[in-house]
Amino acid sequence: MDLIRQHAVGLSAEDLNRAAVQGLVNALAPKVRLASTNSPNDSEAGASLAETTLFDGRIAYLRITSVTAGLAKAITTTRDQLNATNKVAGFVLDLRYADGTDYQAATDIADLFISKGLPLLNWGKGIVSSHDKTNAISGPVAVLVNGQTSGAAEALAAMVREANAGLVLGSRTAGNALVMEDFPLKDGEHLLIGSVPVTLAGGAALPAQGVKPDIEVTVSAEAERAYYGHPFLTATNAAATASAKGSAATNAPRALFNEAELVREHRAGESPNEQTAKRVPEPVAPSVNDPVLGRALDLLKGLAWMIQNNP
Secondary structure: OHHHHHHOOOOOHHHHHHHHHHHHHHHHOOOEEEHHHOOOOOOOHHHHEEEEEEEOOOEEEEEEOEOOOOHHHHHHHHHHHHHHHOOOOEEEEEOOOOEOOOHHHHHHHHHHOOOOOOEEEEOOOOOEEOOOOOOOOOOOEEEEEOOOOOOHHHHHHHHHHHOOOOEEEEOOOOOOOEEEEEEEOOOOOEEEEEEEEOEEOOOOEOOOOOOOOOEEOOOOHHHHHHHOOOOOOOOOOHHHHHHHHHHHHHOOOOOOOOHHHHHHHHHOOOOHHHHHHHOOOOOOOOOOOOHHHHHHHHHHHHHHHHHHHOO
């Protein structure tokens, strides 16, 4: 600071102070931020539910990018739509890279998976509880988290686990579940500082070191980012992925045929090459190579089988 102040040309004391504060805000985000730079709109629930997929026809996968108001309603609508055609046996809530500051929205989402009234969370407004209900989302739940799961998304993962509604898989979260205190500035902007930790029903604060998963799955940051949204990738970088795609043609599934087809083709006088060309290979379902998601799917399928066979 002293060297810049002494030697930089064309910088006023005001310029230097503003740059220093902006640098601090950027370095300490999201625990400290200017309200005017909070680009995500917490009311955009539609954009927050980024993807819905059914794995194995029974496991619903919901990729959430931000915990926002109205997201609980979007999840309920999605559940009803899926159950209209498939009996969903389990849910994956993918909160990797998800954020949010709406702790009421996080509580509303957790409430969907809890059938009875339980104290859940306190973010400075007293303990908020779930509600008794007969239409709670049933079936086992897996919540996926990583080091960039932040704020209200961390609180959601912790509530689901605390209520015994599901298990958390992945790596430690960011540790940014804080109540933001608003400080107005002279220029009309507002500085938000995370001053009070969010606490679970028992009074334990969500740790500054982040929420520790029940099942830790170790994967490099680069690989996890590559797999995120592309769970069937067979490689973690562009070169390896291109190589895998190139080899896919040489590893194509062989055409399967039975004795009746052989007899029919022989009578038709077709050559072996003509016969092979006409056969349609049986489709082979791609395998999930995302280590975190794959672990969650295996877990949910096992739990769903146990529930089905041990009513």
